[in-house]
């Protein structure tokens with residue numbers, strides 16, 4: 001099985017052909033998130049360069065996208081070393097190989113993008129080439145070759161994120177108004193207090209820059225907040241008077257928020273939109289309390305990511321404490337079976 005991955009680099013792609021690989025210059029990663037940056041990446045497989053719509057919200061000249069066609073299992077070796085550190089405990093890498101494979105097979109059946117199956121960034125799954133990989137990642141993918149999670153005869157849509165903050169979330173807080181029976185809200189004490197040593201082992205370098213992901217605090221002056229919301233939404237709310245959480249999901253993540261301004265009031269959702277509109281990049285999560293002071297707002301929050309499905313830090317701690325990958329998978333995806341995909 002071969003997967004086509006779209007890698008967004010810059011308006012015009014620069015690449016260097018090597019013997020069996022190619023290097024893409026200035027690949028943009030973490031697009032729109034707080035770790036947004038550029039790096040050179042090296043890939044195996046074939047490369048095609050095509051025009052793609054400008055990623056800016058405002059549009060503009062078309063960009064180019066690098067489309068890399070590669071064997072699915074080789075793709076997974078890179079994905080698990082990009083999402084988490086390839087030196088993570090083996091059982092975490094195996095669990096990740098299974099969920100990344102399940103998710104990718106579904107995306108190949110029903111692509112998320114035009115012209116390729118998945119993108120290489122956090123929007124789909126991180127795929128940062130060969131340079132973060134090692135033989136342990138290859139071992140984890142080989143040990144779980146072809147294995148996927150199934151529920152009721154279908155391959156599961158295995159969503160995941162960095163840290164739940166203490167409780168995982170359900171589907172409808174983040175995406176469509178449906179119940180996905182295997183994505184339920186469960187308590188996760190595993191990510192409560194990971195030691196700095198574990199975090200150094202399981203997170204890639206740029207993720208280690210994020211220190212306060214389990215409990216965090218953001219303060220804005222009223223002026224700053226009004227400017228951020230105006231820029232991110234493109235709507236002039238005037239001065240922001242209040243932020244009112246109307247609906248919270250099972251973990252506490254807000255999925256309906258009322259923004260009250262002197263010129264405009266609007267109810268927004270779901271969790272990602274709330275995170276995007278209330279930050280210059282993106283808030284760690286939508287699980288936060290709001291404290292309104294006369295001239296500023298304080299958001300006190302928990303967790304990093306949408307919270308639905310597997311908690312990567314929690315799963316890493318489970319693995320480091322001796323749990324097998326099957327146990328990790330059944331903890332975060334309820335009543336699922338591990339099977340070989342046809």
Ligand SMILES: [Zn+2]
Pocket residue numbers: 112113118119120121123124125
């Ligand atoms: Zn994507």
Ligand SMILES: [Zn+2]
Pocket residue numbers: 163164165166167188189190191192311313314
């Ligand atoms: Zn957790």
